[in-house]
Amino acid sequence: MRTVLERWLFTAFAITLSVPALAQSGPIRIGAINPYSGPMALYGDEVSRGYQLAIDEANAKGGVLGRKIELIRGDAGNPQQGITAAEKLATQDNVDIFVGTYVSAVSNAASDTALRYSKLYWDTNALAADLTERGLPNFVRSGPYARSFADISVNGTKELLAPALGKSVKDLKVWIEHEDSIYGTSIAQRQKALLEKDGAKVVGVGAHNFRAIDLTDSILRAKGAAPDVWINTGYVPDGNLLLRTMRDQGFKPPAVMLVGTGDTPETLDALGADYLNGITVVGYPRPDQTETFGPGAAAYLAAYKKKYDRDPIAPQGMTAYVGMQILLEAVAAAGSTDMEKVRAAAAKMDKPAKSYATGFGVKFDQQFQNERAFPTVVQWQSGKVVTVYPKEAAQPGVKLISLQRQ
């Protein structure tokens, strides 16, 4: 009896020992947390398509650390689902690393959960500043965030819009409009501080609720201030309503810049190509930029079309694709998927801007935010969005068209 028990125990022990060994030789499993159902599924899918394309590319070259890479999806549209999805991926699917996330609140909750399992959470697409500011020991963000969007909107105003309007920055009058949650408010505050530092006149800051039924008051206030540039940070429905009201009220600022949204067919359908002509949008880098700015952008577009048989739905996918590339490089350099080792390897990475398809470089700050990841500025031209800023990202022959509202 005793020997049987001993043998049984020994066998059990041997199996336990062999499990990690097996896992090491199997594929590297990456859990991708995103909304795949519900209102944001379209973008969650698009982000994961970006991951998959980067993984296909790596697998074609034999994988990383001699192991193939496998992507496993975890569906989460809100923080609670984020926790559940992360737990399932950690315990049932035994993922080695987490990536995400189209929604900041989900990233926040899921990365917390990942930490409980001592797994790395590599974020490519969430925008909220507090994600990196929390100082979570398993968190890294490879893509741009709210602050980068504010910075590029200000740089674009100074270097692109002001010259096109024939004004110096000091003579420029700017109205800053934003939706009134923490997202829009934090971006607007930074825009105001940066613009005023450069001597531009911020003639007004307007906050609105993104669910408002009517925004005539916001537009009339801005109209009364007669700005040269009207900048708005918000979501799709309120952005569309503001532009429609602007048209109805005959408010024609010399230049309009939208931040974060406004570069998709959802806006084109609402306003029409004629009205949108000339409006600029600060958004994720798009595949139409030059190869010198974003080496590999054209290859990404080609690979996307080949695999999914259509044009990309949204530019977020390319930022996710590059995020996954950077992650796999960090894993290769670390020689491990361990969260501390990968973070240590990431901290040592130093690549200049314009190294990736999105134009990003890699240099992480103390809080593991990539300092060399920025959005670009596009302009609506005859119903299409065209990259216009930074200058080296714009295709030869692309010119800023008339900014004035018609």
Place this chain on the structure above:
Amino acid sequence: METFLNILVSGILLGGIYSLVSIGLNLIFGVVRIVNFAQGEFVMLAMYATFFLSTLGIGPYYAVFVVAPLMFVFGLAVQRLVLQPLQNEPMMQIFATFGLLILLENAVLALTRGEGLSLAGPYSRVVIDLFGLKASGVRVIVFVAATAIAIALMLFLHRTMAGKAIRAVIQDRQGARLMGINVERTYLLTFALGSALAGVAGALLAPIYTLSPYIGGNFILAAFAVVVLGGLGSVPGAYIGGLAVGLMESFAGYYVDPALKQAIWFIIFVAVLIVRPSGLLGRAGAEEVGLRAEAP
């Protein structure tokens, strides 16, 4: 001065939107004594139906004649199949309408995947410009429709037997039952009428907004305020309450702060309730003033 007049116009037009959405809600509220939490989702459903018809080449001003009858039938079905079986359990009825809200939102979400849809025909660009006073054509139509509906509904309630039955039920449903009025049928008619009005609202509002499955919620908060402010079950109350809220919102938004406008009209709303608990034009029914216990 021009700005002041422009705000006045935009406030009146916004009031038209609120009136249009609130009249149906108030009718149901006053007669069936149900807070229909799903009323905003009825409007949303009608907006999507209008969008769908527009992809078939039917513009919203034709679609309204299809969508409103469809919503009438939908309202009949909801009242008969969901609410009537729960008639003696008012709390359960409220939960049921809340369940309907979640169901409709998620059904539309599943069908559209949440992509923002816009119905932007040439009519949505028409702007009426009178000496610098600007009014969007589609909003003027909404205002005219809200006014016409309020008048037509008043005539219906005062000049027809069915309308008189509805008014009798508003005042005292037990008494109405004793006079031989079929209270259940009155409920059925009222609820269907209320959802047909949501259908009209949805069709006429579709050209103004970018559709999302959650858009119903944007209207409904204001609509509840309008209903309570205007008076329970009162059609002119809902119409005038809608205009009042629209004007308050516009002026508060422009002269105080757009981010505070909701807070401001809720303060006014609470103040009105303290002075006139039954609303500006409301008259409490026999049950509310304690003349009679709730009918079984």
